[in-house]
Amino acid sequence: MDWGSIFIDGILATIGPVTAAYAISAIGLNLQFGYAGLLNFGHVAFMLVGAYGMAITVDFGGPLWLGIIIGILVAMLLGFLLGLPTLRLRADYLAITTIAAAEAIRLVVRSSWAEPLTNGVFGIQGFADSFFSLNPFPPAELYGIGSLVVTGRKLWVMIVGWTIAALFVFVVHRLMKSPWGRVIKAIREDEDATTSLGKNVFAYKLQALMIGGAIGGVAGMILAIDQQNVTPDAYLPQITFILYVIVILGGAGTILGPIVGAVVFQFLFFTIDALMVNAQADIGWVGDLLTPAAAGQVKLVLVGLGMMVLMVFRPQGILGSREEALIDER
Amino acid sequence: MSDSHPMADVAPEPGVRKPDPVLVANNLQRSFGGLQAVDIDHLEVQRHTVTSLIGPNGAGKTTLFNLLTGFDTPDFGEWHLNGGPLVGIAAFQVARRGMVRTFQLTRSLARLTVMDNMLVAAKDNKGEGLWGALTGGWHATEQANEDRATELLERFGLEHMANEFAGGLSGGQRKLLEMARALMMNPEVVMLDEPMAGVNPALTQSLLTHITGLRDAGKTVVFVEHDMDVVQEISDWVVVMAEGRVIAEGPPEAIAKNRAVIDAYLGEHHGEAAT
Ligand SMILES: Nc1ncnc2c1ncn2[C@@H]1O[C@H](COP(=O)(O)OP(=O)(O)O)[C@@H](O)[C@H]1O
Ligand SMILES: [Mg+2]
Numbered sequence: 001m002d003w004g005s006i007f008i009d010g011i012l013a014t015i016g017p018v019t020a021a022y023a024i025s026a027i028g029l030n031l032q033f034g035y036a037g038l039l040n041f042g043h044v045a046f047m048l049v050g051a052y053g054m055a056i057t058v059d060f061g062g063p064l065w066l067g068i069i070i071g072i073l074v075a076m077l078l079g080f081l082l083g084l085p086t087l088r089l090r091a092d093y094l095a096i097t098t099i100a101a102a103e104a105i106r107l108v109v110r111s112s113w114a115e116p117l118t119n120g121v122f123g124i125q126g127f128a129d130s131f132f133s134l135n136p137f138p139p140a141e142l143y144g145i146g147s148l149v150v151t152g153r154k155l156w157v158m159i160v161g162w163t164i165a166a167l168f169v170f171v172v173h174r175l176m177k178s179p180w181g182r183v184i185k186a187i188r189e190d191e192d193a194t195t196s197l198g199k200n201v202f203a204y205k206l207q208a209l210m211i212g213g214a215i216g217g218v219a220g221m222i223l224a225i226d227q228q229n230v231t232p233d234a235y236l237p238q239i240t241f242i243l244y245v246i247v248i249l250g251g252a253g254t255i256l257g258p259i260v261g262a263v264v265f266q267f268l269f270f271t272i273d274a275l276m277v278n279a280q281a282d283i284g285w286v287g288d289l290l291t292p293a294a295a296g297q298v299k300l301v302l303v304g305l306g307m308m309v310l311m312v313f314r315p316q317g318i319l320g321s322r323e324e325a326l327i328d329e330r
Numbered sequence: 331m332s333d334s335h336p337m338a339d340v341a342p343e344p345g346v347r348k349p350d351p352v353l354v355a356n357n358l359q360r361s362f363g364g365l366q367a368v369d370i371d372h373l374e375v376q377r378h379t380v381t382s383l384i385g386p387n388g389a390g391k392t393t394l395f396n397l398l399t400g401f402d403t404p405d406f407g408e409w410h411l412n413g414g415p416l417v418g419i420a421a422f423q424v425a426r427r428g429m430v431r432t433f434q435l436t437r438s439l440a441r442l443t444v445m446d447n448m449l450v451a452a453k454d455n456k457g458e459g460l461w462g463a464l465t466g467g468w469h470a471t472e473q474a475n476e477d478r479a480t481e482l483l484e485r486f487g488l489e490h491m492a493n494e495f496a497g498g499l500s501g502g503q504r505k506l507l508e509m510a511r512a513l514m515m516n517p518e519v520v521m522l523d524e525p526m527a528g529v530n531p532a533l534t535q536s537l538l539t540h541i542t543g544l545r546d547a548g549k550t551v552v553f554v555e556h557d558m559d560v561v562q563e564i565s566d567w568v569v570v571m572a573e574g575r576v577i578a579e580g581p582p583e584a585i586a587k588n589r590a591v592i593d594a595y596l597g598e599h600h601g602e603a604a605t
Contacts, residue, residue: 171464174463174464175460175463175464178457178458178462178463178464178468179449179450179455179457179458179462179463179468179472180457180458180459180460180462180463181463182442182446182449182450182458183450183458185439185441185442185446186439186442186446186450188441189439189440189441189442190437190438190439190440192401192433192437193433193437193438193439194439194450195401195421195422195425196399196401196421196422196425196430196431196432196433196437196512197422197425197430197450197451197511197512197514197515198422198423198425198426198430198451198453198515199422199450199458200420200422201422207460211460323495324441324495327440327441327495327497327498
């Protein structure tokens with residue numbers, strides 16, 4: 001087995017644009033779930049509408065910048081529509097609504113009657129040319145050290161993606177250190193108590209849902225731009241599940257948790273992936289046992305096991321505070 | 331109370347008019363299924379008094395608090411704060427208009443520090459808006475609020491806990507914190523739902539001092555309490571509820587002698603004690 005290449009594959013995937021997009025999306029989910037306590041189980045839908053809002057705009061002849069603005073607005077609108085009927089009710093209404101809406105949106109987008117707009121299951125391609133025309137690096141050139149190299153094209157998406165991730169970390173940090181953030185945390189602790197102190201809890205929850213949704217929308221756009229492709233089946237419910245894993249792994253309600261969670265998760269996930277591919281090639285009986293389809297399942301099982309171990313030994317996540325986790329909610 | 335007190339001439343009977351009511355309720359009704367939890371014809375709360383609300387368990391005291399503060403909606407009825415109608419006003423708006431309540435089961439914001447519990451209650455901080463939060467310019471307000479919070483925490487003996495998580499406080503300390511936090515809003519009317527429940531006797535006396543202190547500072551206090559000795563000690567006026575209705579009201583001395591009250595409420599305890 002080639003340990004060096006396994007390690008390098010893991011690192012390359014970890015620093016790549018997909019991890020940046022997951023980290024950004026997790027920043028949005030962390031604002032909603034980690035800070036405001038909102039059970040948004042359809043976060044992938046925000047990524048979908050962001051990506052499609054952008055892709056459709058460009059597909060219809062609009063400039064990319066307009067597509068990005070529209071993508072953000074559509075994601076915020078989705079947050080508004082999901083929150084308006086549910087956020088005055090018990091927390092589980094939002095959970096049920098978001099999980100159902102996310103699947104419904106994906107199915108509508110891939111349906112044949114949405115084809116004039118979304119191109120159905122085939123999706124939309126090639127909408128990010130103007131993004132790549134801004135790329136200062138020769139796209140085919142290789143950058144890096146030794147065998148740890150990426151193309152100029154990848155490097156461009158990576159730099160933009162991680163810069164945006166850093167920007168959102170800064171914005172969320174600023175928000176959560178402000179009195180606004182204090183009200184958001186108070187709502188997570190006890191909505192009635194916060195109401196009794198004269199705060200419009202509904203409005204704050206709606207704001208958190210919409211801002212977190214907009215951040216998720218941006219994450220969807222980065223994924224789409226990286227692949228120059230949006231297809232409905234890239235937005236399956238398990239993406240939301242993975243985002244929860246990332247947020248909890250990194251430490252829900254911490255500023256850098258989503259970044260740390262995304263990096264650690266992606267590194268483990270892709271190292272295991274590379275490990276299994278290698279094992280399949282090198283060890284006969286492993287190759288027979290682990291068909292590519294089975295390998296995918298085994299990876300998810302390992303993720304689940306990892307989460308269980310984490311919950312037992314470090315329920316507050318990597319960056320969460322133990323003291324905070326030990327406070328029982330009375 | 332001295333005889334010159336404005337309440338001296340008020341007759342001790344249910345629904346009686348008072349000279350200067352801050353809070354007035356008319357025909358307030360709330361039922362749960364077949365159970366009539368609150369059914370009040372007329373009730374006034376005199377400004378600048380400590381008004382105790384007593385009555386056996388299930389009498390409808392908490393439900394009345396919920397209705398008056400907008401946490402629950404009546405089937406029927408209307409009520410005013412300072413002459414302004416409160417029907418259909420959201421709970422957070424009622425609080426902003428100056429009527430603040432606490433809860434029978436204490437609700438501290440556990441994973442916020444004691445200081446943050448206080449600061450979150452402060453009014454009119456522009457950093458609580460999204461725009462203000464992002465652009466800044468709220469630090470001066472915050473500093474002023476912190477100073478006021480520190481003063482209040484000192485008064486309630488919690489200043490040494492300011493940077494602890496509220497979840498780490500004892501039950502009694504949380505009651506104190508909840509009261510101090512309500513005062514952060516500078517309320518005109520303070521509604522305390524069983525503030526002494528679960529508080530150890532050593533703290534009770536200081537809580538009582540705080541309550542009368544509020545009245546002396548020009549606020550109106552409505553509070554729910556079970557202990558008749560406590561009620562006798564600090565109330566200017568007592569309202570007695572049973573099965574959703576106001577069955578008696580009057581100054582504490584009159585209430586202690588009231589036949590209907592003894593039957594409906596005190597009778598239970600006194601009877602038990604006698605046997
Ligand atoms: N949300 C509710 N649903 C059904 N019944 C309720 C509800 N809240 C209160 N009740 C009932 O209304 C009556 C009055 O309750 P409550 O106001 O809590 O009394 P108190 O505070 O005087 O002890 C009780 O019989 C109680 O069981
Ligand atoms: Mg009660």
